[in-house]
Structure formats: C-alpha cells, structure tokens
Amino acid sequence: MSGAAPEGSLLTDELLSWVGREASYEAPEELGRAAIRYYALALSDDNPLYRDESHARGTRFGGVIAPPTLVVETNQYADLPLRPEDGYNGHVWEGLPLPVPCTLVRGGNEYELLRPVRPDDRLLVRWRIEEITERRGRAGPMLVLTALAEYRNQRGELLATNRDTTIFLPTGDRDA
Template sequence: MSLLTEEIRALVGREVSYTAPEELGRAAIRYFARAVGDDNPLYTDDAYARRHGYDGVIAPPTLVCETNQYADVPPDPDGYAGHDWHIEIPGTRKVRGGNTYTFHRPVRPGDVVTATWRLTDIAERRTSGGQEMLVVSSAAEYTDQQGRLLVTNEETIIFVALKEEG
C-alpha cells in the first residue's frame, strides 16, 4: 500500500498567503524578546540599534516566523493557530522533520508582514526499519509591505506509517 495517493500528490504546488492584519508594533517586539528570554538592546533601544547600523529597533529574527500572528484561523485541537497544510494520513504518525531559516533583512516596527507558503514536494521513502513514510517539503517567503524579502523558511513534515500489530 502506498501512502502517496493521487489526491496527496495533487497538493504539490499549492500556495497560501497570510498577511498580518496590522503593522508590527514596538510593544510586540519588546514582549516577544522578553518571552523568549532575549534581552538584546537591538530590540528595545533605538540609540543602541543606530550605533549598530540600523535605523532604530528591530525585531528578534524568529518573530517573523511565528505565522500564527498572520493566519486568521482558529486554534486546532492541540491549540496551534498557525499555518498547516491539513494533510491527514490514516495509520501514520506526523513528525516534524525540521526547518531551515534564512534571514535576509531585519523586521522593523511598522512593517506589515506577509507569509506565503508553497508546498514544494511530497516524496515516498522508507525508514531504516522498513516502514513507509511520506516526506512533505514546503517553503515560505516572508515579505514586508513593499514586497521586500525578509525571511525564507524551508520546512519538512514526515508521516511515518505505524507498525502493524501482529
């Protein structure tokens, strides 16, 4: 039995975009930095940021990747309210395979961020134990209100077939 059905294969190339409902504010930057335990003055002190080559405070790099601020969707049963392809494959376990981020320019107060996700590939593989798995690859681009690239994100989700009891 193949995990890669025609219905799932047809998802490759699908694209979705989420645009923040408002500009990023200084308070959100400050609160996010505090929440992740990062006390870098680049995020709170304009003079310090200017001395280090910026026009003023910038956001911690990973703030832009928290797409739940852009996706106007209700939380799922696990409480997650960010981007998800909503691929359900019975008889599998969903595993995060990882993310690779490339930061192109800092996010600043006043930026309106758009996250555009594209499902780039779905491939069948086997685990070292011989179980079938599906590897789902997607990519996101985060841009500001002028269309300038802020961040790219490559993400891998893996669906591993559950071992049959026998």
C-alpha cells in the same frame, strides 16, 4: 480507486496533486514594538536592538528591529483560531488527503534571513508545497512534505524564507 497508492506505498495521485499548492496569509496589523519586546523576553534575549529605540537608532539598523526568528512564527501573521484538537494556531495544510491516519512530526527548518524585520512591518506570507515523498523507516513507510514559505513586508521586500519539512507517520493499522 484512481488515487490509490501502489501496494505498500502511501503516495497517492491525489496526494501528489498537492505539489505546487499555495497558501497565503496577510497579517491583520503591523508587527509592533510590544510583540518584538515580548518575543525577545521569551527568548531571554536582552539585546537593546529589540527594545531600546535610542540605542538602536545609533546602529547600522537605524531603529528597533525584531529578533531574527520572529518573522517565521506563524501566530505573528496568520490570525488563525486555535485548533480544538491540539491548541495549535499555526499554518497547516488543511484537507491534505493523507491515505491513512497519521501523526505529524516536525522534520526541520532551513531559514534564510535576508532583511531585518521592523515594528511597522506588516507581514505577507506565501507557503508553497515543493515536494511530497515517501521514505521507509524501521516502523515502515512515512510521508515527507517539503514546503517553502516566503515572508515579505508591506513594500514587497523579501525578509526571509523557510524551507519546512513535515513528516507524517502512520498511526496504526493501514486498513482501518
């Protein structure tokens, strides 16, 4: 098999060929005041910048803004259906050619929040796989995928970036 991994390795040529692959999403509508207000409520954050136009107008922002991390919540922009296997509706690398069955584990995120997100912003998001590596843990090899997401508004202004790390842990017998 041409894409076979070296003995004991999970990295295949086919998997490595995904480095540089991109996925893009355009939100079906503007973010909106309700989404901002509900997100702030879910965070138990009663900052008037997120809900009170008259207060927010008098600040350096000049109007209502979103809590900083709302921009990186996939369901705000991707308009993806719920996956039947786990109920998730966020970005995934569909078709990623994993050499063995794996469990996905969140490895972490590094956010850079550059501009405030406003109710009238319509998000355009581009994900790009930067790197796929293999690491060894006590239980054996695991795959680590690092991707960069860029979040822009309808004017093309860069709002935020997210360097996302996903870990793929083999779930059982590698020969299955």
